[in-house]
Amino acid sequence: MGAITTDSEALVVGAGPTGLTMAVELLRRGVDVRVIDRADRRSPHAKAIILQPRALEAFARLGLEDEIRARSLPVRAANYYTHGRRVARINFRRLHGSRFDTPLSLPQDETERILHSALSEAGGRVDYGQRITALEHHPDRVVAHCGTVTHRTTWLLGCDGAHSTVREALEIPFEGATYRQEFALLDGVWETPLAHDEAHYFMDPRGVLVVVGLPGGRTRVFASVPAGGTAADVEESVRGFAAERCPHPLELRERTGAGVFQVHRRIAGRFLAGRVLLAGDAAHVHSPAGGQGLNTGIQDAHEAAWRIAGVLRGALPEESLAQWERERRHVARTVVADTDRQTRLWTCGGWRERLRDLTARMAETTGAIDRFLPARLAQLDLRYPAQGATRGALAAGRRLPDVGLPTGARTHDLLRDGNHLLLAPADRSPLARRPDLTYAPLDGGSTRALGARRPRAVLVRPDGVIAGTARLSDRRALRRLERLLPVEQRKPGTTEQKPEAA
């Protein structure tokens, strides 16, 4: 085959969940995208199984809600046991302000299949068998070499997983550590009295055993292998750990998947270098505790794509991507710290174990566990470092709650068109007349449901994050809000103002 050169506005390297989400989002914004992957075909591996509400909300904005709901299993609670006795229970059904009131269990290969369909519906495809081996970085473009194929692109999106070649080519350090113990997992049909639509964590100083339902009557059982040990025969090892750590019957009837994996906690030194972004596992990896990895990658992509499209069209300054990097590094650091704490708590012994169990019992008795943990695990309460007022439910950098409006629609339905959204009392905001800005009126009831006491104009980014708010009587604050909009959304004749970072 002769040498081939391609040109694109964006090149997505890696067709895992992060790269696929990135490509679908960019295509629906009219960006000329190519997607390449070094593998020969789509991955058949189930890997991640938990989809958290915040990532599910991003999928809902892409129109994937019905299919994901139809194929997944709601996970209604998580139970924690010490020496066989339950010490705490988190009820996910207490989650408010989202259309997804629980996480959903869906094997990663299914999630990827759904994303592949969305990609081809949007007119895209993955070019398999193309492995990036070298990059050239120029001020106005990036050139990626894949054997006989050379890709020239304006933005290169490194979604190529934990062993990212893109990250290595740019010599960006991947700081952190590797956990001493390995994990072994066995998916299949397990016979057990444990509730199928709940997660069960059997904690023990020798190692943890986790049981989580999968759709189609299957269950995942995974366990940490004690440090220094190996799981040479995965099935035998997981059966042995189940017998040792779980006091309830857990019998494997049919095996559908198995594997051993190493767990790391690492964050890339930068997520943005010139015209290259790193997202998903290429940028951060962490323990599977709480099922956050795939979710964080999907949000990285969802939150980068509208900015990349805006920068490509000249509607947003490149500083907008630096803002993305600051926000996503903040999220990655939070997730790595939370999952690390949880991983250590799984297997602590002695006084630490007693203190952990006492705290868990108290948190359950006082209701604190259900007030804080479901929203934290769902990543709904994460607040981004933002400019402007820092207090209140509608402070800049918070996620917009998904509540009903006087029109009958829900706030998040209005984000499906991919535009910025303005919520303000009916017809009283001058911003509401802008073309390309979705506007919805707020009444007293919906203002209160959003958690605000007084009517305000609320500007929401396409990724559901609040960009800013203003009192309608405060003209300067309204002008500040207006400056957060991409230039192309302004009325003709008003585009001479320099765009600010959204």
Ligand SMILES: Cc1cc2nc3c(=O)[nH]c(=O)nc-3n(C[C@H](O)[C@H](O)[C@H](O)COP(=O)(O)OP(=O)(O)OC[C@H]3O[C@@H](n4cnc5c(N)ncnc54)[C@H](O)[C@@H]3O)c2cc1C
């Ligand atoms: C057993 C297991 C269980 C897990 N459970 C959970 C869970 O419950 N919840 C959760 O959120 N996360 C979980 N995770 C983590 C989750 O699987 C990852 O976070 C997720 O796959 C990351 O997606 P990604 O798209 O960023 O990277 P990947 O899925 O790794 O995709 C990277 C893609 O890039 C391609 N690629 C690599 N190098 C190159 C190159 N040089 N050129 C071109 N293409 C390249 C690869 O072929 C691959 O297709 C689990 C992981 C494992 C292993």
